[in-house]
Amino acid sequence: METMLELHDLKKHFKRPDGTIVEAVKGIDLQVHKGEIFSLLGPNGAGKTTTISMISGLLEPTAGDAIIGGYSIRQNPIQAKALMGVVPQEIALYPTLTARQNLEFFGRMYGLSGRELAKQVDWVLDFIDLRDRQKDKINTFSGGMKRRVNIGIGLLHRPQLVYMDEPTVGIDPQSRRRILDTVLQLRDELGMTVLYTTHLMEEAEELSDRVGIIDHGQIIAMGTQGELTLMVGEEDRLLCKVASADLPEAVIERIKHDVDGVTAVDFEQRDGHRASADVEPTETGTVRAARPEGVITIHAKRGRKALPRVLEILIGQGIEVQSVEIREPDLEAVFLHLTGRELRD
Ligand SMILES: Nc1ncnc2c1ncn2[C@@H]1O[C@H](COP(=O)(O)OP(=O)(O)OP(=O)(O)O)[C@@H](O)[C@H]1O
Ligand SMILES: [Mg+2]
Structure with missing residues (x-):
């Protein structure tokens, strides 16, 4: 060349x-x-x-x-x-x-x-x-x-x-x-x-x-x-946003053992706020009340294949799933892997 x-x-x-x-x-x-x-x-x-x-x-x-x-x-x-x-x-x-x-x-x-x-x-x-x-x-x-x-x-x-x-x-x-x-x-x-x-x-x-x-x-x-x-491996990441402040260890273990290809499960609590439609008026005006929210990150060989079983387990445990995102390995993940930081500001 x-x-x-x-x-x-x-x-x-x-x-x-x-x-x-x-x-x-x-x-x-x-x-x-x-x-x-x-x-x-x-x-x-x-x-x-x-x-x-x-x-x-x-x-x-x-x-x-x-x-x-x-x-x-x-x-x-x-x-x-x-x-x-x-x-x-x-x-x-x-x-x-x-x-x-x-x-x-x-x-x-x-x-x-x-x-x-x-x-x-x-x-x-x-x-x-x-x-x-x-x-x-x-x-x-x-x-x-x-x-x-x-x-x-x-x-x-x-x-x-x-x-x-x-x-x-x-x-x-x-x-x-x-x-x-x-x-x-x-x-x-x-x-x-x-x-x-x-x-x-x-x-x-x-x-x-x-x-x-x-x-x-x-x-x-x-x-x-x-x-x-x-460099970051061939695993996908499933990001499930849930309306819970914590995730019982038993649920984590079930996802790890009952879903094919799962290698790791992490949970991170987020500061959630009620959507504006839920905001209750008070005498001093409206307040944004925090409500529990968290993100479960599931590392899996084939994210798309793992998703239905993951949802089944979460819903079966009464956990409200608000959104799901499948992230395939990309350059953002490479940057995160190498620097521990996000590429975006
Ligand atoms: N003339 C200068 N004097 C002192 N520091 C400088 C000068 N020009 C650039 N720098 C510093 O050098 C570093 C690299 O800057 P540079 O402009 O090359 O970054 P960049 O990758 O182009 O960023 P951006 O995406 O914001 O355009 C920065 O820390 C910047 O503050
Ligand atoms: Mg520049």
């Missing part, structure tokens, strides 16, 4: 005003293959943007190097940069210029001019599906449309490698869908290689050929989704 991008022990340390050092990126090694979508998945502050900034030449690495199509970003920055397009996390557009004027401006910065520039701007406007809005000013665009122009700028010189730093943040689900489709098109129709960053497991799962999980400036796991989820 041909390599498009290689990171060698890439590091970035920032100095805070008080003199303390922030190790934002602590030494990343990875290879992105030509023609793949590689996602860096990690929570806020993990070091995603710092990494993208170093490999796009905006920030000088403290140590290490990035090799793009054979060119070192430190030794051959001009050749390296010619191969890459960057879609930054923050939208960088001129609000009082039209979409077309923005694209023309950035196209000139990439060294395009004349007929070549006009041709590429037309192509991008079609690709991001904004040709009919090209003469409108950016400050009349929706958030999703601005995001699309922001993406278009990164594609103007038809790069082989595109960095996209959380390109769906802050937009509605429909615009998000459109952007995810665009990312897939970059790979499938244009043959580009994409390095995509996100803190959303669903996006990484849908888009990526391979994923690197990044946390506190380090890659803590890397591979295909299948390889990564194997």
Whole structure:
């Protein structure tokens, strides 16, 4: 497999005003293959943007190097940069210029001019599906449309490698869908290689050929989704929300022994509140009375198969089951397994 991008022990340390050092990126090694979508998945502050900034030449690495199509970003920055397009996390557009004027401006910065520039701007406007809005000013665009122009700028010189730093943040689900489709098109129709960053497991799962999980400036796991989820085993988790403050040991034992494939049963009490319809008015207004609530987590080889028997046991014991969820091993579970924390804020 041909390599498009290689990171060698890439590091970035920032100095805070008080003199303390922030190790934002602590030494990343990875290879992105030509023609793949590689996602860096990690929570806020993990070091995603710092990494993208170093490999796009905006920030000088403290140590290490990035090799793009054979060119070192430190030794051959001009050749390296010619191969890459960057879609930054923050939208960088001129609000009082039209979409077309923005694209023309950035196209000139990439060294395009004349007929070549006009041709590429037309192509991008079609690709991001904004040709009919090209003469409108950016400050009349929706958030999703601005995001699309922001993406278009990164594609103007038809790069082989595109960095996209959380390109769906802050937009509605429909615009998000459109952007995810665009990312897939970059790979499938244009043959580009994409390095995509996100803190959303669903996006990484849908888009990526391979994923690197990044946390506190380090890659803590890397591979295909299948390889990564194997780290947490093949068990499903059944989450049963119940209206009880505790779960008798006898019930736990029954689930463990009478249901096929169950390996563990946990119970966690939650602070429940009455649904608003149940709230009783008092002289001082309405109060939200707490009522018992808990979540039973059942680890089982095949969650779907275990579910009917589990419900039968719970209901037979007079336990009120409010909802049931089956969680198959996913990247969220991998993150939890590796860090003990949730990926979401
Ligand atoms: N210029 C800077 N000076 C000092 N610290 C910085 C600077 N830039 C980033 N950091 C710190 O480096 C760490 C990584 O930040 P970075 O922006 O790379 O994270 P991120 O993964 O992109 O997060 P997000 O999902 O919120 O965009 C954070 O702790 C951040 O506060
Ligand atoms: Mg960021």
